[in-house]
Amino acid sequence: MGAKAVRRGAVKARVGLALSGLGRMAAGAGLLTMQAALAPVPLAAQEGSPSAAVARRTVEFDIPVQSLNSALLTFAERAGLQLIYDVASVRSLRSAPLRGRFTAQDGLNRxxxxxxMAYRFSGPNTVSLQMATTSDSSGVVTLVPVMVSGRAELAVEGFRARQASSATNVAAPLxxxxxxxxxxxxxxxxRLNVQRLDDILQYIPGTGPGATGSSMTNTFTIRGFESSTTRGGSLGSRSNSVYxxxxRPASRHYHYDRSLYERVEVLKGTSSVLYGAASPGGIVSYTSKKPLFETRNQLSTTIGSFDTxxxxxxLTGPVAALNGLAYRLIATAQEANQPYxxxxxxxxxxxRTIVKPQIAWQSDGGTRVDLGYEYSRQNSVADPGILRFSDGSFGFGGRSLVxxxxxxxxxxxxxxxSIWHPITDQWSISVDGSYGKNHIDALWDSANTRTAPSRTALIDRDVIxxxxxxxxxxxxxKLQGEYQIGVVANTTTIGVSHRREGYDSKRVQRTIRGAxxxxxxxxxxxxxxxxxTGTVDWTIREQGVYIQxxxxxxxxxxxxxGLRYTDIRTVFNDTGGTDKAIDYAIGAIFNQNDWLNPFISYSTSLTxxxxxxxxxxxxxxxxGKQLEIGVKSQWFGDAVASTLSIFQITQTNRVETDPADRLLSIIAGDQEVKGMELEVVxxxxxxxTFIGGYSYLxxxxxxxxxxKGNTPANVPKHKATAMLNYSLDTDFGLWDAGVGYIYVRxxxxxNENSYRLPDYSRFxxxxxxxxxxxELRLRAENIFNKKYVSGSSGVFMNQGLPRSVFLNAKVTF
Structure with a gap:
C-alpha cells in the first residue's frame, strides 16, 4: 500500500456481515447495531486480540481469484469468523488467491x-474491515474512520442473501x-409488513396460500404440494413443513410472529435427509434472533388497517458484571382483526402477547450455551372466510360468518x-432441544355448508x-468436522434426532340445519x-440417524x-401405524464462472x-422423490444473482379429510409436479434493488x-412476482420507496376441478x-383494491387482503 495521505472523515455506511461456523455461534443470528468512530492510529495499535482458539487454529482454504465480497463470504464460512465491512466499498475489488492451510490472521493478510483493505479484530471472533491508507512518510498504516450505523445479518445485502444453511446444514454461499x-x-x-406466513410466501415463486385457514392455521403450497403450520389433530391430512x-414448532397452533425471527429460508424439494419427515414440496425454515455480545435495543410500533x-x-447485549454472558428480551403485544x-x-x-427472554454464555475457547423460554397467549377466531355461491359468484366483502x-x-x-463445543480445531459437537406445551380453550360457532348454496338458501350452523x-x-x-483429503475439502455431519408429540382433545358439537x-x-x-361427548388423541414418535x-x-x-434412517410410529385413537425408511439426497454444483454454475440434485422423503x-x-x-436441474448465475460484477431450475416431484398417498366426517380421512391419490422456476435478486x-421471479407448475x-388426471386445488400454473426499491441518502436522512407486483393465474x-379461481394481479x-x-415506514397493500381469492377449501374461501395501509415506527438505541 502506497504512502499517500487521504482526507479523514466520518462516513455513514451500510454494513455487510458474513457469519457462520464459530462466528455464527459467537454472535448469534440476530441484528447488529454498532456505532464507532475509529480514530486514525497505526493498524498495529488498533488490532485487538482473537480468541485463543482462533489464534491457534489453522484452516484449509481454497479460494480462487474472484470478487472480494464473495471471497470474504467464503473465508468467513471456512474460518468461522464474523466479518463486518461496508459492502459498497468492496464491490469493485477482486481478491487475491488463498490456497493452503493458514491461521485466520495469515489468511486475511494474503x-x-x-x-x-485492512482489518482488525474487534472481538474474539469478530473482524472489522475498512479501506487503509498511510498518514505519513514512515509508511505507518491507518484506517479511514467509518461511522457504522445500520443492520448486519447473515450475509444479506438489501433483498439479496449471500449464504444459507437450510439446504446443506452448513452455512455456504448460495x-x-x-x-x-x-x-x-x-x-x-x-418492508413487507409480514404478519403471517402468507405474507412471506406471496413474493416467492413456486409458493402460495393453500386451503382456507385463519390466524390459527396457515395452509400453503410449495411446488404444488400442500402443507400446514398445524400438525395432526382431527384432520391429519396435511404434513407440517415449518421449522x-x-x-418442529413446539406448539401445534403457533403464531410465527416476525418479532422473534432474523430470517426465513424456503428450501425447495424433498429434505428428509436434513430434517426428517417432511413434505416433498419443500420446507420453511425460521431462524430465531439470539443474544448478541453488542448492545442493541429496539422499540417498534405499528398501526393500520383492520384495527391493527x-x-x-x-433488548440485547452483554451482561456487564459477568464476562462471556449475554441476554436478549423480546416482548410483543398485538390487537388486530383478521382480513379473510x-x-x-x-x-x-x-x-397476541409474547414474552421471550434468552441468555447465552460463551467461553474463551469458543463453547457457547443458549437458553430460552417463550410464553405466548393468543386469542383468535377460526374464520371460515367467504362463500362461493351456486351461480359461481363469490361473497366478497360480505358479513362475518362467525x-x-x-x-x-x-x-x-x-x-x-443448545450447546456448541469445539472438540479440536476441525471438529465440534452440538446438542440442542426444545420442549413445548400448548393448551387451547375454544368455541367455534360459524356457518357451514358442504355444497355451494344459492344466495337465497339457508345454510347450516356448527357450534363446537x-x-x-x-x-x-x-x-x-451432531458431530461436525472439517478436514482435507487430497484436493477435497470436506464438512461432514453425523447426527441423531428424536421427536415425540402427543395431542388430546375433547369436544361437544351441535349442528343446526338451515339456520x-x-x-x-x-x-x-x-x-x-x-x-x-367426543375425544381425539394421537401420538407420534420419530427417531433418526443420519450422515451427510x-x-x-x-x-x-x-x-x-446424505443418508438418513428414520423410524416413525403413530397412534390415532386406537389405530396405530409404523414405518421405517432410508432417505437419501445427492447434489452437485460446478462453479465454472460468474454466470455459469450448473447444479443437479436428487432426493427422497418420508411423510x-x-x-x-x-x-x-x-x-x-x-x-416423495425430487429431481432438480438448474443453473445459478452472478451478473454485472456480482451485483445481481439468478437461479433458474426445472424439476419433477412425485408423492404417494396424498390424504385429505373426509367431507362427510371430519374425524376420518380418505386417500386423494398420488401426485406429480413438473415445473420451472426463475428468481432474480x-x-x-x-x-x-430488485427481487422477482416466475414459476410454472x-x-x-x-x-x-x-x-385421476385432475389438478390439485390452489396450485397456480403461473405465478410472477417483482419488487423494486429505490433508496437515496440525503442530509435529511435515508429515504426509500418501493413497489411490488404479484400475478397469479x-x-x-x-380437487374435483369443478371450477377455477379467478386470476389476479396486485400492486x-x-x-x-x-x-x-x-425509522418510519408506510406500507400500502393492494393499492387498487383488487378483489381476489387467496385460497379455497372448496366452498369457503379466503378473500385476499383488500386495500390496506400500515405505519411502522422504530427506534434503535
Missing part, C-alpha cells in the same frame, strides 16, 4: 493483499449450494436449549366447544352444549450427499400421516380413484425514512 433456496431477511420482512432453528395496533421491544372476509369485523380478531361468541384462547410455554392439549419434545445431537342466511347471518344463543457431507473438490466442484381411513385402518405414510444500480393426480378451486407500495436511530 486474501486482502493488493486490495487496499452460489455454491446445489439446491434452490429463497431467503427473506428481517429487513425484507419489515424453527431446525426443530402492535408494539414490540427487543375482506372487511373489518370485530368478531374475527387476532390478539358468531360474536366464538373464541380460541391459546397458551404456549416453550423452552429451548372443545379443549386441546399438545406436548412436544425434540432433541438433536343461517349467508347474506345476513344472525347467530342466536344456543345455550349450554352440555358435557364433552458437503465437499469442495478443487476450485470449482461442490458435492453434497408420516396420522388418522383413520373411512374404509378402516390407519392412514398410510407418504413417500440484486442491485440494478447503487440505489435501486404442471401438477396432477396420477393415481387416484377420485381425482390458472388455479383450480377444488403494493412502500415508503421509508431513516434518520439516525429513528
Amino acid at each position: 486474501l486482502l493483499a493488493g486490495t487496499g 452460489i455454491e449450494t446445489p439446491a434452490t433456496v429463497n431467503v427473506m431477511s428481517s429487513e425484507t420482512m419489515e 424453527i432453528d431446525g426443530h 395496533r402492535r408494539a414490540s421491544v427487543d 372476509t375482506g372487511k373489518n369485523h370485530a368478531s374475527s380478531f387476532d390478539d 358468531s360474536d361468541d366464538s373464541f380460541s384462547k391459546h397458551t404456549n410455554h416453550i423452552a429451548t436449549a 366447544r372443545f379443549e386441546t392439549d399438545f406436548e412436544h419434545r425434540e432433541a438433536r445431537a 343461517i342466511n349467508p347474506l345476513d347471518p344472525v347467530f342466536a344463543s344456543v345455550g349450554d352444549l352440555g358435557p364433552y 457431507n458437503y465437499a469442495r473438490v478443487g476450485e470449482k466442484l461442490k458435492l453434497f450427499g 408420516p400421516q396420522v388418522g383413520t381411513l373411512k374404509t378402516g385402518g390407519p392412514v398410510p405414510f407418504s413417500e 440484486g442491485k440494478i444500480t447503487d440505489n435501486l 404442471d401438477t396432477e393426480f396420477t393415481e387416484s380413484v377420485l381425482y 390458472n388455479r383450480q378451486g377444488d 403494493d407500495l412502500s415508503l421509508g425514512w431513516q434518520y439516525e436511530s429513528l
